[in-house]
């Protein structure tokens with residue numbers, strides 16, 4: 129039992145944090161060894177099982193990430209960009225695999241992850257589900273097959289609490305479409321439209337975001353031309369799909385050499 133990889137969950141009281149805690153506790157391949165939240169969080173010092181409304185599990189919530197990471201083989205992190213950058217440095221010090229689900233990272237955050245990836249395994253993806261990662265590959269293939277007479281639009285819908293747009297998944301899909309088309313997303317991206325925008329620029333890749341209620345995550349990639357349209361769609365209805373993928377990534381990373389990886393690597397797609 130104690131030989132199983134020990135996992136720390138950061139942001140353990142969050143929507144994904146709680147889902148991850150449940151997933152690790154239910155697994156026979158890993159054990160929960162720590163839960164991290166920041167100073168001021170109401171769950172600090174409490175047993176995570178009890179804080180979530182169930183029985184005690186013997187792991188209390190701490191605001192000392194380094195102490196928690198020192199006991200772990202992997203850290204699963206769905207928090208915020210600033211927190212993720214801080215956790216990456218600490219996970220690297222502890223030589224723990226760092227699984228990053230956090231979205232909304234800017235180039236400056238990504239640069240800081242590079243140092244950490246020299247010392248430890250980082251698996252990062254804007255979406256950890258099997259379905260979305262398959263959709264990423266399909267999007268690339270369809271984009272490869274079609275020329276710029278086919279307009280590409282990525283639509284995403286999420287719950288009212290989501291703070292970043294376009295979603296990490298939408299950007300993964302946009303990247304795949306751009307790669308399939310032989311351009312970079314930076315040159316093709318149109319992230320918002322408002323007012324007199326003029327006609328659509330040929331070859332651009334557009335994004336639209338909806339926020340409302342409790343939508344877990346919905347993504348369409350639309351390829352539209354004269355007289356026909358292809359729509360590739362993924363609908364997430366339960367956050368366990370992300371948590372299962374993240375745990376799979378944490379276990380997969382155990383015997384890998386330091387560096388950056390993604391879920392396409394983990395899933396072998």
Ligand SMILES: NC(=O)C1=CN([C@@H]2O[C@H](COP(=O)(O)OP(=O)(O)OC[C@H]3O[C@@H](n4cnc5c(N)ncnc54)[C@H](OP(=O)(O)O)[C@@H]3O)[C@@H](O)[C@H]2O)C=CC1
Pocket residue numbers: 138139140141142143144145164165166169206207208210211228229230231232253254255256257296370
């Ligand atoms: N890659 C994927 O498959 C998926 C990615 N996500 C991404 O995961 C992230 C989290 O989403 P979600 O769970 O819905 O968000 P929540 O806001 O519910 O949870 C985030 C948690 O992180 C905590 N946190 C923030 N900063 C720190 C810090 N410095 N130290 C410790 N804890 C911290 C928050 O605490 P506090 O309340 O104090 O701010 C909160 O508990 C988002 O970026 C989202 O886009 C979500 C689903 C799937």
Ligand SMILES: O=C(O)C1=N[C@H](C(=O)O)C[C@H](O)C1
Pocket residue numbers: 231254255286290294295296297298344345346364
């Ligand atoms: O914030 C969320 O909830 C989600 N975030 C990820 C994203 O930005 O794509 C993944 C999923 O869609 C849920």
